[in-house]
Amino acid sequence: MQIKEINGPVVKVKDAKTLFMNEMVRVGNYKLIGEVIGIDGDIATVQVYEETSMLKPGEPVESTGKMLSVALGPGLLSSIYDGIQRPLNELIKKSGSFIGRGIDAFGLDTNKYWEVKIIKKQGDLVKGGEVIAEVQETEHLVHKIMVFPNLSGKIVEIVNDGNYKVTDIIAKIEDNNGNIHEIKLYQEWPVKVPRPVKKRLEPSIPLVTGQRVIDIFFPISKGGTAAIPGGFGTGKTITQHQLAKWSDADIIVYIGCGERGNEMTEVLEEFPQLKDPRTGAPLMNRTVLIANTSNMPVSAREASIYTGITIAEYFRDMGYNVAIMADSTSRWAEALRELSGRLEEMPAEEGYPSYLASRIGQFYERAGISENLNGTKGSITIIGAVSPPGGDFSEPVTQNTRRFVKCFWGLDKNLAYSRHYPSINWLTSYSEYTEDLNDWFKENVKSDWNEYRDEAMKLLTEDDRLQQIIKIVGEDVLPDNQKLTVLIAKMIKIGILQQSAFSEVDSYCPLEKQYYLLKIIMDTYQKAKKYVDRSIALSQVLPPEIISKLLTMKEEIKEIKEFEGIEKMLDEHFEKLESTYHD
Incomplete structure (x- = not known):
């Protein structure tokens, strides 16, 4: 050839x-x-x-x-790969800072010994996906060595507990036709072929992110799909960084697909230094990074998406909850467009190939929560950033992505330019998982979580209507009850929706704290409304010191019990107000 x-x-x-x-x-x-x-x-x-x-x-x-396949086995965690699973540290050793061509680098360390615990014995009958050995890959995560998904039979030979390399044969299985198959610590799987599961399950558990605007108003389930569209500078990458750092997934697969080199450099430098808030160990201990920057070959950009999802499916098969951060799927789509042009295919809208929608669908369809072949339950949550040119959400990649995701966290450039982060627009964003997760929030947080959320959302919607009036005639002409709506909406925006990624206290917000922040503001609204309806001046009902306290409690309160002091202060204020203006 x-x-x-x-x-x-x-x-x-x-x-x-x-x-x-x-x-x-x-x-x-x-x-x-x-x-x-x-x-x-x-x-x-x-x-x-x-x-x-x-x-x-x-x-x-x-x-x-x-x-085209990836190697799946111990050593994946903490690794940094290019788009076709070549370890960047190995590429540096072989060709220096600039990746040479034709370099072959295996995806796993073939010289390292792993302590293997065998959990099956000779003569056992096993089937696809069944766990035959375990490796303590990191301090807090057990790597399970599984039978290849389409293989079943009898173990005719198996090693004892001990230290082995990933290339060592630890077992031999005879299938129903009498053929002998060797089992090593790793297996290879083609990236374009989804790994099989026994059954897909309905989403019912949220992926807790610690980001209030998401957890309260636009939650995503484990096994769910979400898009983060936004123009340049709206905070897509930092939002995904926050989700990677703080979400309660067991494994994070971060795919830098065609992004600028300086952004990937931040990820590569920052993640190894971060501490996992759940374990205190380095965050990289449960992270796989795939770095494919915009100056790397365009076709490898397309492959990086499939490499990441295949690694995620492998950990899902062990029974883990995996979250994929794909930044950004627009660059992947642009790679499809360039390759399609080289192939002289008939272009569709804006030059993208006619199969753009089906490729996006194939990617997001590999998310989900499922019962695995070995009986465990695992999930893959996909959160993809979209970079529409000029922030135009009507362009093909954003529109086709909306067809396949159930969470849409639309970033707003006006919010971003006013330093409101995360700049998720609460009026254009939505989550179709809200009803599926209502019961979980009632049982695991507070029974009135959903009522407070719905009430706050109505108030924000009413505030948007009032803001149109204010732009024309100013706020002074509004009656006090509408001024109260605008004031409480401001408290929600600043005190709840706005959250600093660089704050030691507020970068992550537990669900219980989120609930009390929302509850106190909404309870204050209901109490204040009664007095405003009695024609008491809004400045008397909610004086500046009260407003200031409600706006800053997200930063000032570190322990849940401290909310009691806020509630006590508010009760005393309204009791005093009642005694002063008692009819």
């Missing part, structure tokens, strides 16, 4: 009758990694995941006989 012609990352190969679709090949004298994406007679079309400069027609192309 030889190169026939070259068009950027797309290479035509002649005499390619032995190749099959999605097969991984080695292209040219540099042995660049590529994938077969089209076959026409004996001509194959290959997308190359590395820079193709200096390739020439006539150079050889080698078949590998397998699809």
Whole structure:
């Protein structure tokens, strides 16, 4: 097989009758990694995941006989990969700071020994997904060595507890046809093929993020899907950083897909230094980073999304809850557009390929909460950032993403420019998981959680209507009951919706604290409304010192019991007001 012609990352190969679709090949004298994406007679079309400069027609192309796959086993956590699961630290050793071409680097450390605990014995019957051994990969996470999903049979040979490399054979399984299969500490899986599960389950448990605007107003379930669309500078990346740091997922897979190099540098430098708030250990101990910046080959950008979701499915199969942060799916879509143009396909809206919607759907469909083949329950939550040009939510990537996600956290440039972060617009955002999660919040937080949330949302909606009037005639002409609505809405916006990622106290807010912040503000509204309706001046009902206290309690209160002091202060204030204006 030889190169026939070259068009950027797309290479035509002649005499390619032995190749099959999605097969991984080695292209040219540099042995660049590529994938077969089209076959026409004996001509194959290959997308190359590395820079193709200096390739020439006539150079050889080698078949590998397998699809583009990732290695799944101990050592994934704390690793930093490129888009096709080559460890960046290994690439640095082999080629320096700039990634060389044709470098082959296995996804796992083949020299490290792992302490393996065997939990099956010779003669046991096992089926796909069943756990046969365990490795304590990090201090707080057990890595489970599973039988390949489509394999079942009898264990005819198995090692004892001990220290082994990922490439060591720890067991042999005889299938129903008498064939012997070797089980190692790792398994390979093609990235374009979803890993099977026994049954999909309905979402019923929230992914607790510690971000009030999300947890209270637009919650996402474990196994759910969400999009964070926003223009340049609206805070997409920092919002995803917050979710990666604070969400109660067991594993975080962070995919930097086509983002600027300086943003990925922040992630790569910051994450290894962060402490996991749940365990106190480094956050990287439960994180896998995939770094594919905008200056890396465009086709590898597309592969990075599939690499990340396949790693997530592997941990889900162990029974863990995994959260994927994809930043950003717009860059992935742009990679599809560029490759589609190179392939001379008929363009659809704004030059994107006609299959854009189906590719986005295939990605988000791999999220979900499920019963695994081994009987455990696990979930994959996908949170994808979208970067619409000029913040235009009507463009194709944003619109097609909305079709497949159930949470839409729309970022607003006006909020961002006024330093209101996270800049999630409470009027254009929505969550379709709210009803599914109502019972959980009632049982695990407080029974009136949903009532307070709905009341606050109505008040914010009414405030938006009043703001249109204020723009025309000013706030002074409003009656006191409407001024009260505007004032309480301001308290909700500043005291609840606004949350600093850099605050030691407020960067993460537990659910119970979120509840009391909301409860106190909404209870204050109901009490104040009674006095305003009795024509008592709003300045008397809610004096500046009360307003200041309600706006700053998110930062000042560190323990839940401290809310008792706030409630006592408010009770004394309204009792004094009642005695002063008693009829």
